[in-house]
Amino acid sequence: MRDRSGMERRQALKLLTGATVAGFTGVAFAAPGGGIGAMIPGVGWVKASGERGEHDGTPLQFMPKTPVDDQPLKDELKKYPRCPYCGMNREKWHHSRHLVHYDDGLVDGTCSIHCLAISLSLNLDRGPKAIYAADFGSKEAIKPLVNVDTATYLIGAQLKGTMSSVSKMAFASAVRAQAVQAAKGGETASFDQALEQAYLGMARDTMMIRKRRRERVEKMRRKMMDKG
Secondary structure, three states: HHHHHHHHHHHHHHHOOOOOOOHHHHHHHEEEOOOEEEEEOOEEEEEOOOOOOOOOHHHHHHHHOOOOOOOOOOOOHHHOEEEOOOOOOOOOOOOOEEEEEEEOOEEEEEHHHHHHHHHHHOOOOOEEEEEEEEOOOOOOOOEEEEHHOOOOEEEOOOOOOOOOOEEEEEOOHHHHHHHHHHHHHOOOOHHHHHHHHHHOOOHHHHHHHHHHHHHHHHHHHHHHHHOO
16 A cells, blocks of 8 residues: 555656646647757747756746846737736636736736746745736636735636636626636636645646646647657
8 A cells, every 4th residue: 555655656756747848838849850949839840949048046046038028018918918927818818817017117927826836936036016817707718817805706606717627706796706617617806815725736737737738749749649
């Protein structure tokens, strides 16, 4: 029993901490013909450049790479089209996207509260000036962003989660959140409570994401070998 538990723990750690080129952005492997890279959702295979940045090995390497932005909500999907932590298209995942405006003017636009939690962890010395989330209850084609301080979250409803097995969707209207809750279940919560749940589920969600991406990479590897 002990040996089996140990093997399960080691497998879980392997899934959680297996080698990647860009953290949560994909799964790395040696491609046919040589070279290391990662599978980026919506982009495909991206080779590792091997180049080092001036601040690699320090917290500065995680600093948002965009210019200071005093109007982060203006054309935000054009300025921040992809999540920097998973590579997903934020317009495609507009219903769950988040955006944090740090107090030094830098901005991180993410696909979800899962990736927002990563940004907040990596930028511990950078205080959030404001955090925004998509209003899941909006009927607009692209759901607008609302300040999370006034939002009501619905956690664990029968809604598909983004980067998580447990959905955490924000609503500008508490009444609308309660209406969806009545139909889809889940629990209403504040942003702080939703963020806490994102952190608590990070290990489980990361293992799930890695498993899915390894399966996609293996499928891609087989296709490449068949062509080669």
